[in-house]
Amino acid sequence: MSDITKEKIVESVPQRGFFGHPRGLFTLFFTEFWERFSYYGMRAILIYYMYYEVTRGGLGMDQNTATAIMSIYGSLVYMSGIIGGWLADRVFGTSRAVFYGGIFIMLGHIVLAIPGGAGLLFTSMALIVLGTGLLKPNASTLVGELYSEKDARRDSGFSIYYMGVNLGGFVAPLTVGTIGTEINFHLGFGLAAVGMFLGLLVFVFTRKGSLGLAGMNVANPLTGGEKKRAITRIVIGVIVIAIVGVIAIFMGWLTLKSFVLVVACLGILIPICYFTVMYRSNKTTDVERSRLLAYIPLFIASVMFWSIQEQGSTILARFADQRTQLHFLGINVSPAWFQSLNPLFIIILAPVFAWLWTKMGDRQPIIPRKFSIGILFAGLSFLVILLPAYFGGDNALVSPLWLVLSYFLVVIGELCLSPVGLSATTKLAPAAFSAQTMSLWFLSNAAAQAINALLTNFYREETEMIYFGVIGGVSILLSVILYLFAPKIQSYMKGIR
Known part of the structure; x- marks a missing residue:
């Protein structure tokens, strides 16, 4: 364990320089702005690239297949965070992880910009999965390292950081999305690489001038013996996976359906294993174990929320393309533009929420109740989107304002849950597993999208109302349960608010 303490890291960071926050927030704000620009730009057009006909520049896949691939891709992107978190905690620190991750992501978008069919598509996906696993959780961990645990600016800082994330997400569908759908998909992917x-x-x-020691510390470095064991296990793991893969292909077992099922199971089992390892570790103190127990219901609520929110790039993207009136107020609307709504509303509302939490101080809702409000609004966003089918039938084109309202409601939920969850993760994380706990937070998104890969097979125009109604109703029920048990959960956090 390095002798660089959290206090030394905070002291090394210039504490003013970006809207009253540490100067390092500027670096991470704009790094994530451009990373999210590239990711959300690619995501805004990817499903259309997969299921549009070849004559329209697409790959001509079946729509359900394209939707499942999108969900599994999203799941693997966030699941790979466990690799990035482990490497940061045990090998080279969070700063280098962010840098290496950015290189992999850029290469992935460059590959996707090359016309070459499904082969290059899956190669690109593999590179972006690895890169995002290195960059995404570790950039968020770096934000947490800028502040002391008692710093009242912490939640506000994460909200500002989250606004930077969404500025990139807002601009991307309007630029990459327009170029991709109106001119050429590969030009759009190339812009994402830039x-x-x-x-x-x-x-x-x-x-160098803004982060100080943040990200330079390796929280739990491998010893000589651990390095040898880790290398041995990695080599054996790769060999086993390769052998199983070859056998599965030869026997005809490796189908999209079986792959989806495997990833869905991993999305549930990996977080369980993670919680168990951290809880049982002799490097985890009794106070940290109590905080981990409090983290479990927050994790479950996060899975529910992201299951709904992430369908904005799959089910709602199809809804925008096929069920929505795209000529509105004299404007021809690209279906990709709707994916700018979520970040647009966050840009508008994030400063409001940052101000609100700071203004309320100790009077603001406790963390579990913020989560319960978040999944309540997520559920309402799905109940709203079923109304057009109820009033107009499942074949008529609907006003785009229904989608606008749905995105608006889920954003209110997101601002109550996502930046608060990032902040809570950095505060509840065991010291020896700081980056890996952030990876665990992103595993809630991975689990959600893995589950979505199974759920979205039930979506059809004739089952539209049932689909949105059941998922929305379950989210609201979970919200009520979490709200009622919030004081008990808070007691396990041992002083963390």
Whole structure:
């Protein structure tokens, strides 16, 4: 364990320089802006690229197949965070993880920009999965390292950081989405690669003067013996996976359906294993164990929320393309533009929520109740979207304002849950597993999208009302349960609010 303490890291960071926050927030704000520009730009057009006909520049896949691939892809992107978290905690620290991750992401978008069919598509996905696993959780961990545990600016800082994430997400569908759907998909993917390159430039040229020691510490470095065991296990694991893969292909077992099922199971089992390992570790104190127990219901609520929110790029993307009136107020609307609504509302409302939490101080809702409000609004966003089918039938084109309202409601929920969850994760994490606990937070998204890969098979125009109604209703029920048990959960946090 390095002798660089949390206090030394905070002291090394210039504590003013970005809207009253540490200067390092500038570096991470704009690094994530460009990373999210590249990711959300690619995501805004990816499902259309997969299921549009070849004559329209797409791959001509079946729509349900394209939707399942999108969900599994999203799940693997966040699941790979466990690799990035482990490497940061045990090998090279969070700062280098962010840098290496950006390089992989940029290469992935470059590959996707090359016309080449499904082969290059899956190669690109693999690179972006690895890169995002390195960059995404560790950039958020770096934000947490800028502040002391008692710093009242912490939640506000995460909200500002989250606004930077969503600025990139807002601009991307309007630029990459328009170029991809109106001109050429591969030009759109190329623009996403340029975005990640700009993010790397920001990080490299500003981190020295703004981040101090943040990200340089390896929280739980491998010993000599552990390195040998880790290398042995990795080699054996790769060999076993390769052998199983070859056998599965030869026997005809490796189908999209079986792969979806495997990833869905992993999405549930990996978090369980993670919680168990951290809880039982002799490096975890009794107070940290109590906080881990409090984290479990928050994790479950997060899975419910992201299951709904992430369908904005799958089910709601199809809804926008096929069920929505795209000529509105004299404007021809691209279906990709709807994916700018979520980040747009966050840009507008994030400063409001940042101000609100700071203004309320100790009077603000406790963390579990913020989560319960978050999944309540997520459920309402799905109940709203079923209304057009109820009033107009499941074949008529609906006003785009229904989608606007749905995205607005889920954003209110997101601002009550996501930045608060990031902040809570950095505070509840065991010291020896700081980056890996952030990876665990992103595993809630991975689990949600893995479950979505199974759920979305039930979506059809004739089952539209049942689909949105059941999922929305379950989310609201879970919200009520979490709200009632919030004081008990809070007691296990041992002083963390």
